[in-house]
Amino acid sequence: MAREKTTLPPTGAGLMRFFDEDTKAIKVGPKGVIALALILIAAEVLLYAFGPQIFG
Numbered sequence: 001m002a003r004e005k006t007t008l009p010p011t012g013a014g015l016m017r018f019f020d021e022d023t024k025a026i027k028v029g030p031k032g033v034i035a036l037a038l039i040l041i042a043a044e045v046l047l048y049a050f051g052p053q054i055f056g
Contacts, residue, residue, distance in 0.1 A: 028036075
């Protein structure tokens with residue numbers, strides 16, 4: 001005789017998982033995050049190298 005499937009009770013206690021709600025925010029892919037990080041690193045290197053000459 002086949003066993004019946006038993007369903008477990010919900011354990012989330014009403015908490016929402018992070019992917020349950022679609023918010024209206026800017027969606028950036030992994031390539032965009034890496035590009036932004038590289039741009040920020042380059043800006044810091046340039047400011048470190050040329051900042052004292054520019055800003056005194």
